[in-house]
Amino acid sequence: ENAVPLWRSLMGPTKVFRARNSVPDSIRGAYGLTDTRNTTHGSDSPASASREIAFFFPEFNEQLWYQQEEPCLRRGRVYYSAEERVHCV
Incomplete structure (x- = not known):
């Protein structure tokens, strides 16, 4: 239940500078290097997750x-x- 918002909360903001300052204990706050090398990806909705799963795992x-x-x-x-x-x- 609520996997998308829970995972996005653990990741922290997409922008690493913002993550480091506002949520330093998040994954991106602790390990992100730049906005394009921010350590993690998380779908923004269940529909996006379904599309992305189908793309990466077509079987x-x-x-x-x-x-x-x-x-x-x-x-x-x-x-x-x-x-x-x-x-x-």
């Missing part, structure tokens, strides 16, 4: 994930296998 089916995988995640059935370096159900 990923977001609707199918929500139907089949998200329920397992919400029920606490997902764990991380350090040996295989993947999340498992």
